Amino acid sequence: MSDVVLDLRGVNVFYGASHILFDMGFQARRGRTLALLGRNGAGKSTTMKAIMGVAPARSGEIHYAGSRIDGQAPHAIARRGIGLVPEDRQVFSRHSVDDNLRIAAKPGADGQTRWTMDNIYDAFPILAKMRGRAAGMMSGGEQQLLSMARCLMGNPDLILLDEPSEGLAPIIVQEIGRLIRSLRSTGVTIVLAEQNMHFCLGISDDAVVIDKGQIVYRGTIETLKADKDITGRYLAI
Numbered sequence: 001m002s003d004v005v006l007d008l009r010g011v012n013v014f015y016g017a018s019h020i021l022f023d024m025g026f027q028a029r030r031g032r033t034l035a036l037l038g039r040n041g042a043g044k045s046t047t048m049k050a051i052m053g054v055a056p057a058r059s060g061e062i063h064y065a066g067s068r069i070d071g072q073a074p075h076a077i078a079r080r081g082i083g084l085v086p087e088d089r090q091v092f093s094r095h096s097v098d099d100n101l102r103i104a105a106k107p108g109a110d111g112q113t114r115w116t117m118d119n120i121y122d123a124f125p126i127l128a129k130m131r132g133r134a135a136g137m138m139s140g141g142e143q144q145l146l147s148m149a150r151c152l153m154g155n156p157d158l159i160l161l162d163e164p165s166e167g168l169a170p171i172i173v174q175e176i177g178r179l180i181r182s183l184r185s186t187g188v189t190i191v192l193a194e195q196n197m198h199f200c201l202g203i204s205d206d207a208v209v210i211d212k213g214q215i216v217y218r219g220t221i222e223t224l225k226a227d228k229d230i231t232g233r234y235l236a237i
Protein backbone atom coordinates (compact mmCIF):
# COMPACT_ATOMS: atom_id res chain seq x y z
CA MET A 1 0.00 0.00 0.00
CA SER A 2 1.21 3.49 -0.82
CA ASP A 3 2.36 5.54 2.12
CA VAL A 4 0.75 8.66 0.61
CA VAL A 5 -2.25 9.50 2.80
CA LEU A 6 -3.15 12.89 1.40
CA ASP A 7 -2.51 14.03 -2.15
CA LEU A 8 -3.41 17.48 -3.48
CA ARG A 9 -3.11 17.89 -7.25
CA GLY A 10 -3.46 21.24 -8.99
CA VAL A 11 -5.92 22.62 -6.45
CA ASN A 12 -7.39 26.08 -7.12
CA VAL A 13 -9.55 27.82 -4.55
CA PHE A 14 -11.44 31.10 -4.89
CA TYR A 15 -13.29 33.25 -2.38
CA GLY A 16 -15.86 34.85 -4.67
CA ALA A 17 -13.83 36.41 -7.48
CA SER A 18 -10.55 36.30 -5.54
CA HIS A 19 -8.19 33.55 -6.59
CA ILE A 20 -6.51 32.36 -3.36
CA LEU A 21 -4.78 29.00 -4.03
CA PHE A 22 -2.98 28.45 -7.33
CA ASP A 23 -2.38 24.90 -8.55
CA MET A 24 -1.57 23.71 -5.06
CA GLY A 25 0.01 20.27 -5.04
CA PHE A 26 1.70 18.29 -2.26
CA GLN A 27 1.55 14.94 -0.52
CA ALA A 28 1.46 13.95 3.15
CA ARG A 29 2.81 10.52 4.05
CA ARG A 30 1.56 8.06 6.63
CA GLY A 31 2.91 8.56 10.13
CA ARG A 32 4.81 11.70 9.21
CA THR A 33 4.27 15.32 10.13
CA LEU A 34 4.21 17.86 7.32
CA ALA A 35 4.72 21.52 8.19
CA LEU A 36 2.71 23.86 5.95
CA LEU A 37 4.63 27.09 6.33
CA GLY A 38 4.07 30.62 5.13
CA ARG A 39 3.55 34.16 6.26
CA ASN A 40 0.30 35.66 7.41
CA GLY A 41 -2.23 35.44 4.59
CA ALA A 42 -0.16 33.01 2.49
CA GLY A 43 -3.08 30.57 2.23
CA LYS A 44 -2.39 27.99 4.97
CA SER A 45 -5.88 28.07 6.51
CA THR A 46 -7.47 28.08 3.07
CA THR A 47 -5.49 24.93 2.19
CA MET A 48 -6.84 23.22 5.30
CA LYS A 49 -10.36 24.40 4.53
CA ALA A 50 -10.02 23.08 0.99
CA ILE A 51 -9.01 19.65 2.34
CA MET A 52 -12.00 19.64 4.72
CA GLY A 53 -14.38 20.76 1.95
CA VAL A 54 -15.21 24.02 3.74
CA ALA A 55 -13.57 26.13 1.01
CA PRO A 56 -14.14 23.71 -1.87
CA ALA A 57 -11.57 23.44 -4.66
CA ARG A 58 -12.89 24.93 -7.89
CA SER A 59 -10.52 22.73 -9.85
CA GLY A 60 -7.89 20.11 -9.14
CA GLU A 61 -8.13 16.93 -7.10
CA ILE A 62 -7.74 15.99 -3.46
CA HIS A 63 -7.17 12.33 -2.69
CA TYR A 64 -7.29 10.84 0.78
CA ALA A 65 -6.38 7.25 1.59
CA GLY A 66 -6.61 6.35 -2.06
CA SER A 67 -9.92 7.97 -3.03
CA ARG A 68 -11.06 11.41 -4.12
CA ILE A 69 -12.61 13.62 -1.47
CA ASP A 70 -12.87 16.96 -3.28
CA GLY A 71 -16.52 17.74 -3.92
CA GLN A 72 -17.65 15.87 -0.80
CA ALA A 73 -19.41 17.61 2.09
CA PRO A 74 -17.29 18.51 5.15
CA HIS A 75 -19.12 16.04 7.42
CA ALA A 76 -18.49 13.23 4.93
CA ILE A 77 -14.79 14.15 4.75
CA ALA A 78 -14.58 14.22 8.56
CA ARG A 79 -16.19 10.78 8.67
CA ARG A 80 -13.42 9.45 6.44
CA GLY A 81 -11.00 10.06 9.33
CA ILE A 82 -9.75 13.62 8.91
CA GLY A 83 -9.84 15.90 11.96
CA LEU A 84 -9.32 19.67 11.87
CA VAL A 85 -8.15 21.74 14.81
CA PRO A 86 -9.14 25.21 13.59
CA GLU A 87 -7.11 28.34 14.15
CA ASP A 88 -9.91 29.90 16.24
CA ARG A 89 -10.27 26.67 18.31
CA GLN A 90 -14.08 26.72 18.32
CA VAL A 91 -14.55 25.15 21.75
CA PHE A 92 -18.08 25.13 23.17
CA SER A 93 -17.51 27.92 25.66
CA ARG A 94 -20.50 27.30 27.96
CA HIS A 95 -19.77 23.61 28.19
CA SER A 96 -17.27 21.98 30.54
CA VAL A 97 -14.04 20.38 29.37
CA ASP A 98 -15.65 16.98 30.02
CA ASP A 99 -18.68 17.85 27.90
CA ASN A 100 -16.58 19.30 25.08
CA LEU A 101 -14.77 15.96 24.89
CA ARG A 102 -17.86 13.79 25.34
CA ILE A 103 -19.73 15.59 22.53
CA ALA A 104 -16.87 14.84 20.13
CA ALA A 105 -16.48 11.14 20.95
CA LYS A 106 -16.86 8.87 17.95
CA PRO A 107 -15.04 5.84 16.58
CA GLY A 108 -12.50 6.30 13.81
CA ALA A 109 -13.16 5.54 10.14
CA ASP A 110 -12.06 1.94 10.82
CA GLY A 111 -14.64 1.60 13.62
CA GLN A 112 -11.92 1.56 16.29
CA THR A 113 -11.81 3.75 19.40
CA ARG A 114 -8.21 4.52 20.29
CA TRP A 115 -8.93 7.65 22.32
CA THR A 116 -11.13 7.51 25.41
CA MET A 117 -11.72 10.18 28.05
CA ASP A 118 -9.23 8.37 30.29
CA ASN A 119 -6.33 8.24 27.89
CA ILE A 120 -7.05 11.78 26.70
CA TYR A 121 -6.67 12.98 30.29
CA ASP A 122 -3.47 10.95 30.63
CA ALA A 123 -2.07 12.65 27.51
CA PHE A 124 -3.34 16.11 28.51
CA PRO A 125 -2.57 16.49 32.24
CA ILE A 126 -3.39 20.22 32.11
CA LEU A 127 -6.97 19.40 31.03
CA ALA A 128 -7.28 16.63 33.61
CA LYS A 129 -7.00 19.29 36.29
CA MET A 130 -9.92 21.29 34.91
CA ARG A 131 -12.50 18.72 33.80
CA GLY A 132 -15.46 20.66 35.20
CA ARG A 133 -14.38 24.11 34.02
CA ALA A 134 -16.42 25.91 31.35
CA ALA A 135 -14.27 26.13 28.23
CA GLY A 136 -14.99 29.87 27.94
CA MET A 137 -13.27 30.41 31.29
CA MET A 138 -9.98 28.87 30.13
CA SER A 139 -6.90 30.65 28.79
CA GLY A 140 -6.20 30.65 25.05
CA GLY A 141 -3.54 27.98 25.50
CA GLU A 142 -5.81 25.74 27.54
CA GLN A 143 -8.52 26.14 24.89
CA GLN A 144 -5.98 25.16 22.24
CA LEU A 145 -5.20 21.97 24.16
CA LEU A 146 -8.94 21.30 24.51
CA SER A 147 -9.47 21.82 20.81
CA MET A 148 -6.69 19.30 20.05
CA ALA A 149 -8.05 16.82 22.60
CA ARG A 150 -11.56 17.18 21.18
CA CYS A 151 -10.26 16.43 17.70
CA LEU A 152 -8.58 13.26 19.00
CA MET A 153 -11.88 12.09 20.54
CA GLY A 154 -13.01 11.55 16.93
CA ASN A 155 -10.10 9.09 16.43
CA PRO A 156 -8.79 10.69 13.23
CA ASP A 157 -6.07 9.14 11.07
CA LEU A 158 -5.09 12.52 9.61
CA ILE A 159 -4.99 15.63 11.81
CA LEU A 160 -4.92 19.13 10.37
CA LEU A 161 -3.57 21.56 12.98
CA ASP A 162 -4.03 25.21 12.06
CA GLU A 163 -1.42 27.41 13.79
CA PRO A 164 -1.62 25.71 17.18
CA SER A 165 1.17 27.83 18.72
CA GLU A 166 -0.11 31.23 17.59
CA GLY A 167 -0.18 33.86 20.32
CA LEU A 168 0.42 31.42 23.17
CA ALA A 169 2.78 31.54 26.15
CA PRO A 170 6.08 29.64 25.69
CA ILE A 171 5.17 27.03 28.32
CA ILE A 172 1.97 26.05 26.46
CA VAL A 173 3.80 26.15 23.12
CA GLN A 174 6.28 23.64 24.59
CA GLU A 175 3.43 21.44 25.78
CA ILE A 176 1.81 21.53 22.33
CA GLY A 177 5.16 20.60 20.77
CA ARG A 178 5.46 17.66 23.16
CA LEU A 179 1.94 16.50 22.28
CA ILE A 180 2.56 16.70 18.54
CA ARG A 181 5.75 14.66 18.96
CA SER A 182 3.95 12.00 20.96
CA LEU A 183 1.02 11.90 18.53
CA ARG A 184 3.44 11.36 15.70
CA SER A 185 4.81 8.31 17.48
CA THR A 186 1.29 6.75 17.41
CA GLY A 187 1.46 6.58 13.61
CA VAL A 188 -1.10 9.29 12.92
CA THR A 189 -0.41 11.64 10.00
CA ILE A 190 -0.28 15.36 10.80
CA VAL A 191 -0.38 18.49 8.66
CA LEU A 192 0.72 21.43 10.76
CA ALA A 193 0.10 24.97 9.47
CA GLU A 194 2.57 27.39 11.04
CA GLN A 195 4.24 30.73 10.52
CA ASN A 196 7.03 29.77 12.87
CA MET A 197 9.52 27.34 11.33
CA HIS A 198 11.44 27.01 14.59
CA PHE A 199 8.38 25.54 16.29
CA CYS A 200 8.21 22.91 13.54
CA LEU A 201 11.87 21.83 13.78
CA GLY A 202 12.12 18.60 15.71
CA ILE A 203 8.39 17.88 15.42
CA SER A 204 8.02 17.78 11.63
CA ASP A 205 9.55 15.60 8.95
CA ASP A 206 8.52 17.32 5.75
CA ALA A 207 7.76 20.91 4.81
CA VAL A 208 5.86 22.84 2.20
CA VAL A 209 6.26 26.61 2.01
CA ILE A 210 3.51 28.67 0.42
CA ASP A 211 3.51 32.29 -0.60
CA LYS A 212 0.53 34.14 -2.06
CA GLY A 213 -1.28 30.85 -2.58
CA GLN A 214 1.58 29.16 -4.44
CA ILE A 215 4.07 26.52 -3.38
CA VAL A 216 7.63 27.85 -3.28
CA TYR A 217 9.30 24.91 -1.48
CA ARG A 218 8.66 21.18 -1.04
CA GLY A 219 11.12 18.92 0.77
CA THR A 220 12.28 17.92 4.20
CA ILE A 221 12.22 20.39 7.06
CA GLU A 222 15.95 19.88 7.63
CA THR A 223 16.77 20.89 4.06
CA LEU A 224 14.45 23.87 4.40
CA LYS A 225 16.21 24.97 7.57
CA ALA A 226 19.50 25.13 5.68
CA ASP A 227 17.96 27.02 2.74
CA LYS A 228 18.61 30.64 3.72
CA ASP A 229 17.22 31.94 0.45
CA ILE A 230 13.75 30.38 0.91
CA THR A 231 13.57 30.98 4.66
CA GLY A 232 14.73 34.57 4.27
CA ARG A 233 12.39 35.35 1.42
CA TYR A 234 9.20 33.59 2.47
CA LEU A 235 9.27 33.04 6.23
CA ALA A 236 9.24 35.67 8.93
CA ILE A 237 12.36 34.59 10.80
Ligand SMILES: Nc1ncnc2c1ncn2[C@@H]1O[C@H](COP(=O)(O)OP(=O)(O)OP(=O)(O)O)[C@@H](O)[C@H]1O
Pocket residue numbers: 015018020038039040041042043044045046047087
Ligand atom coordinates in the same frame (compact mmCIF):
# COMPACT_ATOMS: atom_id res chain seq x y z
N1 LIG B 1 -13.54 34.47 3.68
C1 LIG B 1 -12.65 35.09 2.92
N2 LIG B 1 -13.04 35.90 1.90
C2 LIG B 1 -12.14 36.51 1.10
N3 LIG B 1 -10.80 36.41 1.25
C3 LIG B 1 -10.35 35.64 2.25
C4 LIG B 1 -11.25 34.94 3.14
N4 LIG B 1 -10.50 34.26 4.03
C5 LIG B 1 -9.20 34.50 3.72
N5 LIG B 1 -9.12 35.33 2.66
C6 LIG B 1 -7.89 35.79 2.00
O1 LIG B 1 -7.22 34.64 1.50
C7 LIG B 1 -5.82 34.75 1.64
C8 LIG B 1 -5.28 33.55 2.38
O2 LIG B 1 -5.79 33.55 3.71
P1 LIG B 1 -5.51 32.37 4.74
O3 LIG B 1 -6.34 32.62 5.96
O4 LIG B 1 -5.65 31.06 4.06
O5 LIG B 1 -3.98 32.62 5.07
P2 LIG B 1 -3.07 31.99 6.20
O6 LIG B 1 -1.80 31.61 5.54
O7 LIG B 1 -3.80 30.93 6.92
O8 LIG B 1 -2.78 33.22 7.13
P3 LIG B 1 -3.21 33.53 8.62
O9 LIG B 1 -2.02 33.27 9.40
O10 LIG B 1 -3.55 34.98 8.55
O11 LIG B 1 -4.40 32.66 8.95
C9 LIG B 1 -5.56 36.07 2.34
O12 LIG B 1 -5.24 37.02 1.36
C10 LIG B 1 -6.90 36.40 2.98
O13 LIG B 1 -7.08 37.77 3.07
